[in-house]
Amino acid sequence: MTKLSNDLALSEFRGMVVVPGARYTSQEFFDLEMERLWPRVWQVACREEEVPNPGDFLEYTIGDQSILVVRSEQDTITAFFNACAHRGTRLASGTGNFATSEIRCRYHAWRWDLDGEIIEVVDRQNYPPALTDEDVHLGEVQVGRWGGFVFVNMDPKCEPFDAFLGDIPELFASYRMEELRFRSYRTIVFECNWKTAVDAFNEAYHPQGLHPQMLTWFDDTRFSYAAVGQHSLYGEEEYRRELAPSPRLGLSSDDYDQEELLADRIDAVAGLFSREDRGRLEELRRNGPPEGKSAADVFNDIRVSALRDRYDLGSLTDDQILRNGTIHVFPNLIGPLVHGNATLYRARPNGLDPDSTLLDYWALEWVPTGGEAPAIEHKFYEDWSIKDWGLINNQDFGNMVEITRGMKSRGYRRGLLNPVQEANIVHHNQILDRYLADE
Numbered sequence: 001m002t003k004l005s006n007d008l009a010l011s012e013f014r015g016m017v018v019v020p021g022a023r024y025t026s027q028e029f030f031d032l033e034m035e036r037l038w039p040r041v042w043q044v045a046c047r048e049e050e051v052p053n054p055g056d057f058l059e060y061t062i063g064d065q066s067i068l069v070v071r072s073e074q075d076t077i078t079a080f081f082n083a084c085a086h087r088g089t090r091l092a093s094g095t096g097n098f099a100t101s102e103i104r105c106r107y108h109a110w111r112w113d114l115d116g117e118i119i120e121v122v123d124r125q126n127y128p129p130a131l132t133d134e135d136v137h138l139g140e141v142q143v144g145r146w147g148g149f150v151f152v153n154m155d156p157k158c159e160p161f162d163a164f165l166g167d168i169p170e171l172f173a174s175y176r177m178e179e180l181r182f183r184s185y186r187t188i189v190f191e192c193n194w195k196t197a198v199d200a201f202n203e204a205y206h207p208q209g210l211h212p213q214m215l216t217w218f219d220d221t222r223f224s225y226a227a228v229g230q231h232s233l234y235g236e237e238e239y240r241r242e243l244a245p246s247p248r249l250g251l252s253s254d255d256y257d258q259e260e261l262l263a264d265r266i267d268a269v270a271g272l273f274s275r276e277d278r279g280r281l282e283e284l285r286r287n288g289p290p291e292g293k294s295a296a297d298v299f300n301d302i303r304v305s306a307l308r309d310r311y312d313l314g315s316l317t318d319d320q321i322l323r324n325g326t327i328h329v330f331p332n333l334i335g336p337l338v339h340g341n342a343t344l345y346r347a348r349p350n351g352l353d354p355d356s357t358l359l360d361y362w363a364l365e366w367v368p369t370g371g372e373a374p375a376i377e378h379k380f381y382e383d384w385s386i387k388d389w390g391l392i393n394n395q396d397f398g399n400m401v402e403i404t405r406g407m408k409s410r411g412y413r414r415g416l417l418n419p420v421q422e423a424n425i426v427h428h429n430q431i432l433d434r435y436l437a438d439e
């Protein structure tokens with residue numbers, strides 16, 4: 001058992017778990033993660049749709065490590081360390097297709113099949129006959145697949161993939177993640193630790209501070225938080241049948257009208273609706289709800305019927321369809337899910353700098369029955385601030401940089417996290433410590 005030094009270990013203070021700032025800012029902690037977390041944990045390398053055809057490959061990078069994910073056959077996905085078994089040359093980068101169904105090293109032209117078996121060691125007669133094919137097999141990485149995600153694990157003795165996921169597949173079955181396809185894919189570089197980027201989406205304690213404009217339609221006091229094995233989720237216990245502002249605003253029902261709240265809400269979530277549905281919402285905004293119905297009822301009806309029109313929702317009830325929540329798949333995938341649509345953020349160390357993170361920002365949605373998934377267009381941003389990401393994202397993104405600067409203050413030692421509303425962040429840190437401690 002390695003023991004973390006005091007300035008890195010979680011500890012108890014007045015009945016709380018406190019989180020030292022050095023876990024986010026120090027090279028020492030980052031190096032421990034590179035040595036003990038990332039090489040041993042299941043992590044999302046890509047979506048299956050990124051390698052749709054046999055021979056397709058994708059390079060997944062984490063810190064200074066590079067892994068090739070390869071669709072070796074129609075239904076088989078394999079993964080290898082991106083290093084030649086001869087003298088280590090990187091075998092491929094970015095994305096592409098191994099057109100001849102073989103992986104060829106550019107240096108001395110050794111070749112492997114898509115299962116990593118050697119096809120040719122050039123001038124093998126020069127090598128001792130005792131050299132086996134096994135000796136020159138590509139270094140294999142474990143692959144797990146769930147919900148359209150391709151997970152990889154560098155550790156041959158890693159825990160079984162199903163055990164890692166635990167109850168997640170069952171809990172989220174109705175969201176049919178395997179049917180989600182990219183609507184957009186952006187990768188953004190941030191000057192912050194990867195955990196700061198995950199934390200930014202792992203609680204609803206901050207909207208009252210950072211996103212006050214959400215409070216008119218968002219009741220942030222109704223959220224609950226739960227650990228699910230290594231992972232966690234949070235959300236409203238039930239979806240909203242009435243629109244009401246956060247009680248924090250101290251408004252009485254005479255102070256607002258449903259249509260105004262609805263207008264704010266529609267603006268905030270317009271991305272969930274097709275242009276056609278947005279038209280119907282506009283109409284609702286103009287004319288108000290019909291007699292005997294609340295604006296929230298009509299909004300929910302439109303949402304359900306839009307989904308039922310577009311997708312086969314089988315036996316799901318309206319109540320089930322309207323449910324939603326934010327999922328955190330340990331260690332680094334997080335975001336809100338509704339039926340038909342997910343916004344997921346994957347945060348990865350960018351090289352070996354604890355202050356640099358690649359944030360993959362995935363907007364995913366179901367493809368309408370009979371429709372076709374759009375081509376994936378992956379855009380890269382070296383600097384988040386050159387683009388307008390929408391008000392809420394801009395607030396979150398700008399804040400990630402402020403957190404990082406503040407955490408480096410000589411006057412900051414540890415986080416005093418809200419034991420209820422920030423419980424998932426504490427949980428994240430506790431699970432992380434298990435990986436760091438395990439021999």
Ligand code: FES
Nearest residue numbers: 084086087105108
């Ligand atoms: S380094 Fe790849 S074949 Fe020599």
Ligand SMILES: [Fe+2]
Nearest residue numbers: 200210211396
């Ligand atoms: Fe936020």
